[in-house]
Amino acid sequence: MGHINHTTWIATLARLGRLARFGAAMLATLVCMHAQAAAPGITGTHFDLSAEANRITQPDGVSIYSWGYGCRTAPSGFSPSTIAGANCPSMQIPGPTLIVKQGDVVTVTLTNNLPAAAGNTSILFPGFQVCAAVLNPDGTCPAALTGSPGLLTREAAHGSTVTYSFVAATPGTHAYYSGTQGDLQIEMGLYGAIIVLPTSSPGTVAVPTGCRAVAATLPDGQPDFRNAG
Known part of the structure; x- marks a missing residue:
């Protein structure tokens, strides 16, 4: 040395x-x-979803057999509305991001298009009081429910549908995922997210104190995909 x-x-x-x-x-x-995140998704209060099988391509080109949620019919809109060529396929992983406003009555219809051998399927919406039917006008759950009783939620048998309704009372980002054989169906790809935008008055989105309203573009010229301040 x-x-x-x-x-x-x-x-x-x-x-x-x-x-x-x-x-x-x-x-x-x-x-x-301060971290910023992009979360494009589909908007509305009624969502017509399917659960089905397909193959997804990984970044290395490998094709993997999977299950996923998707749109059975076209959604009422997309957010941001400026996304070019926006579409919602009948199967994707994660499932489509559902974007609603605080206080909305949200209805989700799920059709089980999985292979018959997969059996029943369903959706859980943690953090919300969910009714397995369309809510009554007064917000109560009707006596006649849809689907068949499951351990954690109402389930749709192969080829059938089940309807879920709830009030989006809590703003923030929430998960949704299968409540049937979760150790299998969630791992296969049956999961997604719900964004509940906070509102300051009916029909308007609140910008939290200290934040700015969403702009058309970010300072670097890229589209601003944020859905809240």
Whole structure:
């Protein structure tokens, strides 16, 4: 090992000190940054979904047999509305992102188009009081429910449908996923997300304090896909 004189050693320590201070400043900057996320999806209050099998292509080109939720009929709209060529296929992974407003009465109809050997299927909506039918005008659940009783939710047999309704009372991002054989069906791809946009008054989306309204484009010119401040 070569000899390092005292002056060189002091200079090396100084450089290391400056590097450490720079690293600490960069880390503090990263911690203070606000993350933004893109979440395009389908809008409305009535969603007609299917559960079916298909093959999905992985980034490395491998095709994998999977199950997924998708749109059985065309949705009422997309968000953001400026997405070019927007479509909602009959099967995708994750399932389509459902975008609703706080206070909306949401109705989801699920048709079981999975292979007959897969048996029943269903959807759970954690965080919401769900009725397995269309809600009464007063918000109560009718006596006659759809689907067949399952362990956690109402289920649709092969080739049949089940309807779920709930009030989107809690703003935020929520999950939905199969409540039937979850250890199998969720792993196969039966899951998705619901975004409940906060409202300041009926029909309008609130911008939280300290946030700005969604712009047409981001500063770098890319489309602004955020659905809340």
